[in-house]
Amino acid sequence: MIPILSVSHVYCGYHGRDIIKNVSFTVEAGTNLCIIGPNGCGKSTLLKALAHLIPYRGSIRIGETEISQIQRKTLAKQVALLTQISSVYFPYTVYETVALGRYCHIDSVLPRLTAVDKEIIEDSLEKVGLQDLRDTKINQLSGGQLQRVFLAKTFAQDPKIILLDEPTNHLDLKYQIELLEYVSQWIKHKERAAVTVLHDLNLVQACADRVILLHQGESHSSGRPQEILLTDALEEVYKIDVKKWMTNVLQKWGA
Amino acid sequence: MNKRRILLVITTAITVMLLAVLIGTVGVTAADIVNIILHKLFRLPLRPDLQPNTVSIIWTLRLPRVLLAFLVGAALGASGTVIQSLLKNTLASPYTLGVSSGASFSAGLIIALGFSIPLLGNLTLPIVGFLSGLATVFAVIAFTKRVDKELSNNTIILVGMVFSLFVNAAYTILTALFRESLEGIIMWQMGSFAMRGWSYVRAAVIFIVIGLLGVIKYTQEMDLLSFGEDEAKANGVETDKVKKQLLVFSSVLTGSAVALSGAIGFVDLIAPHVARRLFGSQHIYVLPISAVLGGTLMIFSDIVARTIIAPSELPVGAVTALIGAPFFAYIYFKKSR
Numbered sequence: 001m002i003p004i005l006s007v008s009h010v011y012c013g014y015h016g017r018d019i020i021k022n023v024s025f026t027v028e029a030g031t032n033l034c035i036i037g038p039n040g041c042g043k044s045t046l047l048k049a050l051a052h053l054i055p056y057r058g059s060i061r062i063g064e065t066e067i068s069q070i071q072r073k074t075l076a077k078q079v080a081l082l083t084q085i086s087s088v089y090f091p092y093t094v095y096e097t098v099a100l101g102r103y104c105h106i107d108s109v110l111p112r113l114t115a116v117d118k119e120i121i122e123d124s125l126e127k128v129g130l131q132d133l134r135d136t137k138i139n140q141l142s143g144g145q146l147q148r149v150f151l152a153k154t155f156a157q158d159p160k161i162i163l164l165d166e167p168t169n170h171l172d173l174k175y176q177i178e179l180l181e182y183v184s185q186w187i188k189h190k191e192r193a194a195v196t197v198l199h200d201l202n203l204v205q206a207c208a209d210r211v212i213l214l215h216q217g218e219s220h221s222s223g224r225p226q227e228i229l230l231t232d233a234l235e236e237v238y239k240i241d242v243k244k245w246m247t248n249v250l251q252k253w254g255a
Numbered sequence: 256m257n258k259r260r261i262l263l264v265i266t267t268a269i270t271v272m273l274l275a276v277l278i279g280t281v282g283v284t285a286a287d288i289v290n291i292i293l294h295k296l297f298r299l300p301l302r303p304d305l306q307p308n309t310v311s312i313i314w315t316l317r318l319p320r321v322l323l324a325f326l327v328g329a330a331l332g333a334s335g336t337v338i339q340s341l342l343k344n345t346l347a348s349p350y351t352l353g354v355s356s357g358a359s360f361s362a363g364l365i366i367a368l369g370f371s372i373p374l375l376g377n378l379t380l381p382i383v384g385f386l387s388g389l390a391t392v393f394a395v396i397a398f399t400k401r402v403d404k405e406l407s408n409n410t411i412i413l414v415g416m417v418f419s420l421f422v423n424a425a426y427t428i429l430t431a432l433f434r435e436s437l438e439g440i441i442m443w444q445m446g447s448f449a450m451r452g453w454s455y456v457r458a459a460v461i462f463i464v465i466g467l468l469g470v471i472k473y474t475q476e477m478d479l480l481s482f483g484e485d486e487a488k489a490n491g492v493e494t495d496k497v498k499k500q501l502l503v504f505s506s507v508l509t510g511s512a513v514a515l516s517g518a519i520g521f522v523d524l525i526a527p528h529v530a531r532r533l534f535g536s537q538h539i540y541v542l543p544i545s546a547v548l549g550g551t552l553m554i555f556s557d558i559v560a561r562t563i564i565a566p567s568e569l570p571v572g573a574v575t576a577l578i579g580a581p582f583f584a585y586i587y588f589k590k591s592r
Contacts, residue, residue, distance in 0.1 A: 015404070051489050076491030083485055089343040090481045090536040100478055104491035109472045111539055157490065 002063055004029045004193045005050070005161055010058035012049040019045045021217045027161070027210070030187055032194040034204045037214035038238055043197040044084070046214070047163045050195060051081040062160070076104035080157040082150055082164045091137040094149050098124055101156030124155040127182050143170030151179065155186065162186070164196040168203060180207040201242065205229060213237055257540065260533050264544055268551040275321040275554045278562060281312050288313060319456045320448045323515065324557045324571075325550035326459040327448070328522050330466060330512040332549020334505035335523030336530070336542050337470050340477040341501055342408045345531070346583070348523045349509035352415040355520075356422040357391025358384040358513040363426055363440040367433035381458055384514030385507075391418060392506040445570030446517030448557055455515050462511035467546065469504025473497055474538035481536070519572040521579025522549050528586060
């Protein structure tokens with residue numbers, strides 16, 4: 001079976017300088033691949049290349065099609081990206097913002113939503129628990145609520161693959177866990193998959209099907225979570241004994 | 256709720272338009288105006304009690320003046336909205352990109368040299384003004400692209416400011432060199448709709464329809480672009496193409512507005528702001544409403560300009576600035592508090 005996403009020997013970066021060097025991996029349908037690594041190792045840059053926001057060398061394929069050959073609107077039906085939001089410039093309502101996720105499915109010049117569009121928007125709002133805030137202006141939301149709005153927008157886009165760049169930022173523990181559960185449920189449905197950049201290795205343990213560890217723009221190692229998280233790989237890259245630290249903390253919890 | 260507000264905006268626009276034609280030294284009634292318009296357009300008979308002089312004042316002076324004011328205001332309102340969404344800043348305006356300084360400079364040059372292109376006649380000024388406004392924007396974008404391939408908004412704003420300052424300096428030198436044309440140049444820059452006539456209205460209609468059609472098809476893209484370029488791209492917007500087209504067509508709007516009436520500021524700032532207040536952020540509402548509000552505001556400012564010290568006139572640019580500057584300060588400081 002062909003993987004839903006195949007990345008092979010990819011180089012990319014900014015201003016002619018490569019930040020990602022020779023990275024290859026595949027993502028199977030129904031799985032969540034987590035990208036981990038220290039600050040500045042190129043995780044966000046890699047996600048941008050996967051959404052074709054920046055040019056790349058090498059090959060990134062969805063099914064059998066190279067993403068650089070796909071028109072943006074068509075690509076947006078296949079891949080959605082949840083970026084790290086910096087700020088909100090205009091006070092759209094929650095509903096209007098989530099509805100923008102349907103853009104790639106609308107063929108008319110006017111933003112006319114069909115019954116199907118509306119149903120998907122409702123469904124996305126419900127998934128992240130924002131039905132009651134639908135008419136609230138997004139500049140009045142907390143960071144966590146805003147993050148959920150953008151996640152709902154990503155769901156509304158109804159893609160095959162979602163790319164999540166540190167989606168648990170700004171969220172309290174309850175919503176961190178809930179968000180990752182939404183994502184796990186979401187990928188179980190039809191031919192879908194997720195690629196998630198995460199800092200919190202506990203969350204990686206909880207939700208990853210596969211893990212790729214980046215170090216200075218290169219793939220240091222990849223495999224199932226227990227293969228990566230429980231070996232010396234982490235210590236080599238992060239320069240601390242992660243497992244020892246984690247176990248010490250857990251002992252304080254009385255585990 | 257939106258429907259009622261749309262109706263309110265349109266009713267206000269029509270009322271202000273009618274008022275503008277009614278107000279003046281020669282008194283007329285609304286019925287007279289309708290009669291004159293029908294006579295001119297459909298050859299319906301004029302009422303015998305209407306003086307030819309009155310007919311001429313309404314038809315050749317007031318009506319084209321009001322229509323031109325509306326069209327120019329609409330162009331500025333619409334292009335202001337576009338630029339604000341592109342630059343993700345409600346305090347940005349097309350003037351930020353150097354359109355008005357480019358147009359002002361070449362218009363000043365034409366007035367100073369008393370120069371006129373054959374065939375274009377009295378449209379030399381607007382057409383050259385428009386082209387040089389457009390040229391300034393292209394220069395700003397080309398230069399921005401050289402220093403910053405990503406065409407990031409901060410760079411565009413900064414380059415626009417630098418170009419504007421430079422062109423303004425050239426403009427100042429022009430006024431110093433051609434002292435005998437000083438009055439004409441300065442009056443032009445401050446803006447007026449007086450004595451423009453129907454040829455200006457026709458030119459305005461052409462440019463403004465082209466400009467509006469060019470931007471109105473991108474309301475969804477503007478919504479997405481106002482969340483940032485990466486966000487828009489990831490949602491399927493061909494950002495390079497859309498951004499370029501929006502810049503070109505909004506320059507057509509601003510350039511022709513400036514060229515036809517002078518550099519009238521603040522309407523492009525106030526109209527989108529009020530539109531957003533009334534209708535939220537979605538550009539499918541904000542864009543057309545900004546155009547209508549911009550037109551209405553411009554007619555209103557023009558009424559003030561020609562009545563407040565009648566029989567003399569103030570330049571309309573002075574009136575919009577008198578209303579606009581405090582308004583600008585108000586939204587700015589309210590925001591930063």
